[in-house]
Amino acid sequence: MTDRHPLDLPELRPLWAAVHDRLSTGRPVSRVRSGPLDDPGREALADLLGLDRLPGAEPTIPFAALDGAVLDACGRPVRDVVAAILGPVHDRAAERERKAGQRDALWEWLAGHGVVTAQPVLLEWVGHLRTNGLVDGSPERTRGLLASALTVLAALPAGGEPLPVLAARLLDGDSHALDDGTRVSSLVLRALAVLYGTGMPDSAEGRRGLWSRAGVADDELSAGVLAVGLRPAGEGPVAGISRICADAGHPVSLTLAQLRAPGGFTGPAGPVHITENPSVLALALRRFGHRCPPLVCTSGWPNTAVINLLRRLAADGASLRYHGDFDGEGIRIAAHVLAKTGAVPWRMGADDYRAAATRVPSGPDPGRLTPAPWDTALAGAMAGLRTAVVEEVVADLLLDDLADHLTKRT
Structure with a gap:
């Protein structure tokens, strides 16, 4: 004793x-x-x-x-x-200082993570989490939960998998890790709500809708993508349909179901341009007809079929070039497409915006602005002029670029 x-x-x-x-x-x-x-x-x-x-x-x-x-x-x-x-x-003061340092390091890590820096609108998600404090009591446990959420966000939009299948594939085989009400599920859904500019859903139906928008258990037939001038090689049905439509000067609409099982399909190895709005595709077809170079449309926020096609084209050697609207939503869509497909901006810099804004001196307000990862000056330029420029305003410039591409190709 x-x-x-x-x-x-x-x-x-x-x-x-x-x-x-x-x-x-x-x-x-x-x-x-x-x-x-x-x-x-x-x-x-x-x-x-x-x-x-x-x-x-x-x-x-x-x-x-x-x-x-x-x-x-x-x-x-x-x-x-x-x-x-x-x-x-x-030493409680030293312990408080140590824990504060751990919390600061946690939020700095999250803000600097590649998933967040690729789509800066997610800094709003980081800010919300920081304001509301640690998710699971300690910086270590919170970091683990955030790492799981970031793993899921990096994989979205998904390829139409059911949520349990996605969870099992990404989160150590745990098919319940993204069940409704789990901490990781809530973290991902809040990030998606910020990304898409919606409120955090307060019902199970609303949460399922947000997951669906991110490509989880998408309807294989209703999720589709519009393209023109797409002439992939191969004897599969998707390649054949695409060539027939391109040769006839028509658009092709491909469903997620078709893209999942395209048969023989090898995309073009040259440039493939991407637009946000279907009207630009229509103008391209009107000008070039059956000679139209490859052009894919996201139709606003891209669904799973759009991302699937663009990733397939990139894997086959295509260089993807994206243009969209110069407004807050358009910049967030552009950041999303670039982050998820490896595309590069096409006439989407601050100088391009300033020149385009002179065409619409009384244009609508661009709305909520977030940084553009590809050009740090763009958000500031838009905040200064407070003028949105929709894609159709500069359609002639985009079509001239496509014409130059045709000239070089011939």
């Missing part, structure tokens, strides 16, 4: 508790308020300090005097004595 410290007297326990607590703050201690002390406690304190009269029931004691008295009594400073009696003296 361990011997008790000679100063570990029941009547002095309130004093040692008060000293231990004050020292554990991590701040300098000049005085200690103890109590309440009963009569035996007052007598023990008077004996320890060498007082000629009893102190009050809740005395305030100069720390230096107490430390000197304890040193005289047992040869050890008061810090050592209270540690021997009540356990280690902690």
Whole structure:
């Protein structure tokens, strides 16, 4: 059995508790308020300090005097004595600073993650999470949950997998990791709500709709993509349909089901241009007819079929070039397409915007603006002019670029 410290007297326990607590703050201690002390406690304190009269029931004691008295009594400073009696003296201030540093490092890591920097609108998601604090009590556990959420976000839009299948594939085989109500599911859905500019859904139906928009369990027949001038090689049905439509000067509409099982299909190895709006495809067909170079339309936010086709074309060696609307939503769509397909901007810089804005001096407001990862000056230029420029306004310039492409190809 361990011997008790000679100063570990029941009547002095309130004093040692008060000293231990004050020292554990991590701040300098000049005085200690103890109590309440009963009569035996007052007598023990008077004996320890060498007082000629009893102190009050809740005395305030100069720390230096107490430390000197304890040193005289047992040869050890008061810090050592209270540690021997009540356990280690902690430094709560240092601990708070350490935990604050861990939290700051966590949010800096999240803000600098590639998934977030590729689509800067997600900084709003980071800000919301930081304001609301740690997701699971500690920086370590929160980081683990966020890493899982980022893994899912990096894989979206999905290829139409059911949610349990997606969860099992991405999150260590756990098919329930993205079940409704799990922390990871909530984190991903909040990020998607920010990305698409919607409110956080408050019903199971709304949450299923948001997952569907991100390509989870998409309807293979209703998810489709429009393209013109697409002439892939191969004897599969998708390649054949695409060539027939291109040779006739018609658009082709390909469903997700067709793209999942295209048969023999090898996309063109040269440039493939991408637009946000179907009207630009119509103008291209009107100008070039059956000679139209490859052009794919996202029709606003791209669905799973769009991303599937663009990734397939990129894998076959195509260089993807994207143009969209110069407004807040258009910039977020562009960032999404570039991040998910490897496309590069096409006439989407700050100088392109300034020149285009002169064509619509009284254009509509661009709405909520977020940074463009490919040009740090673009958001500032749009904030200064406060003019949205839809793609159709510069369609002649885009078609001239396609004409140049045809000239070089021939």
